[in-house]
Amino acid sequence: MFKRFIQLQWKSFFRSSSFGKGLALKIVMIFFGLYLLSALVGLGVVLYFVLRKIFPDQNPMWMLSQFMIYWILVELFFRYFMQKLPVMDVKPLLSMPIKKSAITHYILGKSAISVYNLMAFFLFVPYGLVLLSRGYPILNVGLWLVSIMALVLCINYLNFIVNKSDKALMIIGGILLTLYGLDYFQLLPVREFFGPLFHGLYQYPVTVLIPLTLAAITYYVNYRYLRNRIFLDASLKTKSKEAKTSDLAWTKRFGDMAPFLQLDLKMIWRNKRTKAQVVISLLFVFYGLIFYSQEEFANMMPMLAFLGIFMTGIFLTNFGQFIPAWDSSYYSMMMSQNIPLRKYLESKASLISVSVVVMFLLTIPYVYFGWDALAINFGSALYNLGVNIPVILFFGSFNKKRIDLDKSPLGNMQGTSATQFLIILPVLGLPILIFTGVYFLISLEAAVITLSLLGIVGFALKSKLLDAITEHYRKKKYGMIAGFKEKEG
Structure with missing residues (x-):
């Protein structure tokens, strides 16, 4: 048998x-x-x-x-x-x-x-x-x-x-x-x-x-x-299950973004794959112990820059690279309604911004290994907030593969395409390259200041960048809807 x-x-x-x-x-x-x-x-x-x-x-x-x-x-x-x-x-x-x-x-x-x-x-x-x-x-x-x-x-x-x-x-x-x-x-x-x-x-x-x-x-x-x-x-028996809901009233202070934030928070809490992204991000706070505690890495500033960008931006990368595929099951419905697309993207940016700030706060204890580690993490966090968030949202417009949140979390390649591999270059490779170049040409302080200034410039241009990204999403809207409708199996 x-x-x-x-x-x-x-x-x-x-x-x-x-x-x-x-x-x-x-x-x-x-x-x-x-x-x-x-x-x-x-x-x-x-x-x-x-x-x-x-x-x-x-x-x-x-x-x-x-x-x-x-x-x-x-x-x-x-x-x-x-x-x-x-x-x-x-x-x-x-x-x-x-x-x-x-x-x-x-x-x-x-x-x-x-x-x-x-x-x-x-x-x-x-x-x-x-x-x-x-x-x-x-x-x-x-x-x-x-x-x-x-x-x-x-x-x-x-x-x-x-x-x-x-x-x-x-x-x-x-x-x-x-x-x-x-x-x-x-x-x-x-x-x-x-x-x-x-x-x-x-x-x-x-x-x-x-x-x-x-x-x-x-x-x-x-x-x-x-x-x-x-x-x-x-x-054949209908399953009855008590629904546990939360009105998330505190999100109403964000105005028009509140409905989108509520959807994202409920999605993260109720699904294993999104919940796994949060757990993995928190676990990677301890990733620095592997390198900070080793003497051979103590003076390798490019490696410390990698740690700064990676640890403060781990949720940005893991969650952000699949925007808007997380909403693929109802994305076509959202796009058929009178929903401001810019507010939708702004809510995603706000959620990721909070994650970057939280991850930076969790890495503060690494000051035990020296003030250089804290300074690099701070500059990396600013860069992630000002530059990498718009970059990750822009690349999201190329996502056309559906994600079924009911399926298993890790080891699940749903939603993965060439975009997820290409995005590593600008999000992780570019800031490390910039930091390394300025560090060897000038000094560590100049490298940290450069990352920080790039992040601040990104903040100053946030409104214009979001407008441009929103317009790009509008052009790609029908292609994404068609892609999200295709189911595997």
């Missing part, structure tokens, strides 16, 4: 109406996936030697075990956004003499060989082979790899349990940040507490039964949940 299910899925893939249109993108994603897997293999091979070099007096297996708790939490956190339960069209099968248990086992079994699980496989198996080459016991290493893959399956099936709950996401994220903070500021020896637990999976081979049992339990919980919900008439 499983073989028959696989054949049906294979035919569905190749006979899909979107197969031809998305073939080039699928090929690119395949090459990207192969590159990622090869990089993981390389990391798995060198991981032993890296740990040996960083911690010369410690066993690499012991040091790796101390970080395993973070790996589990981080993977579970990001799977919340990236991974969906693999589904198949079960309605036609339910009217046939096919056991619902077989359908349920196939759906869950298919998820066990997902690319997210393969990532762990391609990372830890090469690491295990290196351990064997260095004389580690075959039994211990072999059963440790079995334990790791069992933990991966636990994460896989646990994600399907918590994936429907935003509270679960906040709890996982809170635990992750709390443990890292306690460990980083040496308030609690988190790694020393969890390290022996994970190292025991290698030191005592019999403990492999623990992760295997946990994997079986999470599988069974998912099986019971899906098995009890596969009914032919389940789709």
Whole structure:
């Protein structure tokens, strides 16, 4: 029966109406996936030697075990956004003499060989082979790899349990940040507490039964949940759900922009893909720690300029590059109404401006690494506000690909076109190039002042720039409407 299910899925893939249109993108994603897997293999091979070099007096297996708790939490956190339960069209099968248990086992079994699980496989198996080459016991290493893959399956099936709950996401994220903070500021020896637990999976081979049992339990919980919900008439029953609304009265102070701001805020709050952009932006505040804390990057001012533009403008880039595709499901309706297009674009600019200011405020603690970091971030924020916001809005007029907000968030390439790749050059590359040129020709102060002045000039020309961008949107209106009407699949 499983073989028959696989054949049906294979035919569905190749006979899909979107197969031809998305073939080039699928090929690119395949090459990207192969590159990622090869990089993981390389990391798995060198991981032993890296740990040996960083911690010369410690066993690499012991040091790796101390970080395993973070790996589990981080993977579970990001799977919340990236991974969906693999589904198949079960309605036609339910009217046939096919056991619902077989359908349920196939759906869950298919998820066990997902690319997210393969990532762990391609990372830890090469690491295990290196351990064997260095004389580690075959039994211990072999059963440790079995334990790791069992933990991966636990994460896989646990994600399907918590994936429907935003509270679960906040709890996982809170635990992750709390443990890292306690460990980083040496308030609690988190790694020393969890390290022996994970190292025991290698030191005592019999403990492999623990992760295997946990994997079986999470599988069974998912099986019971899906098995009890596969009914032919389940789709016929109208779902009743209590609507939780907010009038967002505080937005009324923005006048004509208020309705658009309300739509954007509700869209961000109610959809995973837009909500993911907010979460990712907040997480990237910690991106600077990777570079500011390294001495080799301390005096690389162009790198600090990259951090300034990137961190203060991360939401600008992630959210702004898909304007107005976020509204593609009702964009044609909006354009058929007597709605001021300029106010629509102005509301988008205001929302992004707030994000830039918030992101700059969150990067202020980096002054701990020197006043240069604060000054560069301030100049970068001004540049993002005055220059990059009009640039991102202008490039938005070339977006013609629809985004369905009901679909999965990260790993979703809907709405992506050549525009999203070209926009990196003026938004990220140009300010870094300007900063670097002025820095080497004159000084750091002159480079920061140059970015700041460009941002201020952009503010002064804001009205004229928005008028020009609005006119450009009017010219592209019918092309965007036609593009947004095309659905994949």
